[in-house]
Amino acid sequence: MYETLCSPVNYGGLTLKNRIIFAPTSMGLPRQELLERMRAIAAGGCAMIIVGDVPVLPHGFGPSLYSRKGAEFYRQLVETVHGEGCKICAQLHQSDSDLKGMLRYVPGVLTGRISQAELRPLLNAQVGPYITGLPETKIQKITEAFGTAAERAVALGFDMVQVHGDRMCGSFSSTVFNHRTDAYGGSAENRARFAVEAVSAIRRRLPDLPIDYKLAVRQEDPHYGNAGVLESELPVFVPLLEQAGVTSFHVTLANHGDLGDTIPPKNHPAFGAQGCFLKFCDEVRALTTKPICGVGGLTDPDFVEAQLAAGRIHCAAMSRQLIADPAWPEKVRTGQADTIHRCVRCNKECLGGMMAHRGVHCIYEKTERKEHS
Numbered sequence: 277m278y279e280t281l282c283s284p285v286n287y288g289g290l291t292l293k294n295r296i297i298f299a300p301t302s303m304g305l306p307r308q309e310l311l312e313r314m315r316a317i318a319a320g321g322c323a324m325i326i327v328g329d330v331p332v333l334p335h336g337f338g339p340s341l342y343s344r345k346g347a348e349f350y351r352q353l354v355e356t357v358h359g360e361g362c363k364i365c366a367q368l369h370q371s372d373s374d375l376k377g378m379l380r381y382v383p384g385v386l387t388g389r390i391s392q393a394e395l396r397p398l399l400n401a402q403v404g405p406y407i408t409g410l411p412e413t414k415i416q417k418i419t420e421a422f423g424t425a426a427e428r429a430v431a432l433g434f435d436m437v438q439v440h441g442d443r444m445c446g447s448f449s450s451t452v453f454n455h456r457t458d459a460y461g462g463s464a465e466n467r468a469r470f471a472v473e474a475v476s477a478i479r480r481r482l483p484d485l486p487i488d489y490k491l492a493v494r495q496e497d498p499h500y501g502n503a504g505v506l507e508s509e510l511p512v513f514v515p516l517l518e519q520a521g522v523t524s525f526h527v528t529l530a531n532h533g534d535l536g537d538t539i540p541p542k543n544h545p546a547f548g549a550q551g552c553f554l555k556f557c558d559e560v561r562a563l564t565t566k567p568i569c570g571v572g573g574l575t576d577p578d579f580v581e582a583q584l585a586a587g588r589i590h591c592a593a594m595s596r597q598l599i600a601d602p603a604w605p606e607k608v609r610t611g612q613a614d615t616i617h618r619c620v621r622c623n624k625e626c627l628g629g630m631m632a633h634r635g636v637h638c639i640y641e642k643t644e645r646k647e648h649s
Contacts, residue, residue: 278577280584282609285323287567287591288523289486290436292323292363295584296605299526299571299593300328300367300438300490304635307339307349311356317598318360321605325357326365326438326488326526326593332425333418336371341428354433365488366429368478369440370418372403372447372503403503403532404453407444408461415460418444419470423477430482437478438488439522442531445471446492446503449513450530453503464512471513472520479521488569489522492530493556498546500537504530507559514563524567526593527557535627539596540573542621547572550579557589569593575619577608596626600638 282294298317303310314325329338330350340346350366357364426437439445447453448470454461460469471489478487491513492504505513514525529547531538540547547553553572560568570589574580580592597604601617608616617640625637 277611278581278608278613281577281581281592285567285590287324287486287569288436288488289484290324290363292591293361294321294323294605294609295580295591296322296598297569297591297593298322298325298598299595300326300440301595301599301636302328302630304630304633306635309635311353313599314353315356315360317602318357318362320598320602321609322362322594322598322602323591323605324363324365324435326367327353327434328367329369329440330366330425330429332368332370332421341425341432347428347432350429350432350434358433363435364433365436365438366426366434367438367440367490368422368425368429368474369442370421370444372407372444372453403447404455407447407453408455412458412460415470416473419473420477422474423481426478426485427481430485436486436488438490438526439471439474439478441471441490441505442492442503445474446505446530446532449492449505449509450494450503450532451506452494453532464509465516468513468516472516475517475520475522486523487521488524488526489517490526490528491517491556491560492528493553493559494530500533500546501530502532507556510559511563514560518564518566522566524569524590525560525564526569526571527560528553528571529556535631536623539623539627540621541623542573550574550576551583554583554588561588567591571595573621575621577604577613577616596621596638599626599636600640 285292285295334342339349354364429437449467454467494501494504494506529538542548550573554570557568557570567590569591571593574592574594575597583589597619600619604616625639629635629637
């Protein structure tokens, strides 16, 4: 019944056992709890887990590839996921936050005068000046670091890397934030340069490594997303990224706006439907023969199978659904789809938990605790 969904696929040079990928997610959990969560998701049968927000520079948010403690954590994570027969990908990223500018808001956050919802637009307002004023020597140091970070990730056992096309790549891509007048600003070709150099740095060092690219698309009319690539600019960006060495595309909506847009609840005015970002995959599909991974409120196995069987996407990425029920892929494979805990896209304990500094959880966890009490 779910022949395509459960079939192997060559995803940009990496063979996956089925078509389900855990989408990169900032989990906000203690390390041991995170390891157990990733173990459960891997054991549930998905083909690959993408570990979100792995910093390319030694000093970034999250565990560092460059420190002994950070490297040991990633090695343990790789071994945990591989032990369950699942592949693992490191999402390499560079923050576009102005760290010095952030310091002014620390007292307000610590005292509760500034909430997480209020902090986000304040930080986003700093992105434009920071990106526009970044010296070329610093830019080149950062793009080259993508290559160094990829080497370290591979040495720790990661099967693939994904270049985070939002964050700094996305801000350089966007006219909303990038007001430079040098080789990194102005035309779409110039605004693609940062991302192209980041991918090229990886490809030079690792000629055979599969490189996924999180392609963040900005929509207008109505406007959603501030970073990333305009739909009309995809014919420029996609070929340049492919020529630089990208072997697959993970396509989604651009960020740097309301998190409820990129992680849309079921009642979202524009993205409430299942497969809400697949229209961007259709646009990318017309520009490349590389594999494409779609994302966006995917919960129903019948719907996912239909998109895969039609060739609309090669893989389906899920985050909230695999947090709600890590065994979704295995239940589908074994004919138990009717027992799946379907994500209802309420955003209460996933996005809500992250914003409240509790970490990403699910409303079903409370139900399960009651059942076992």
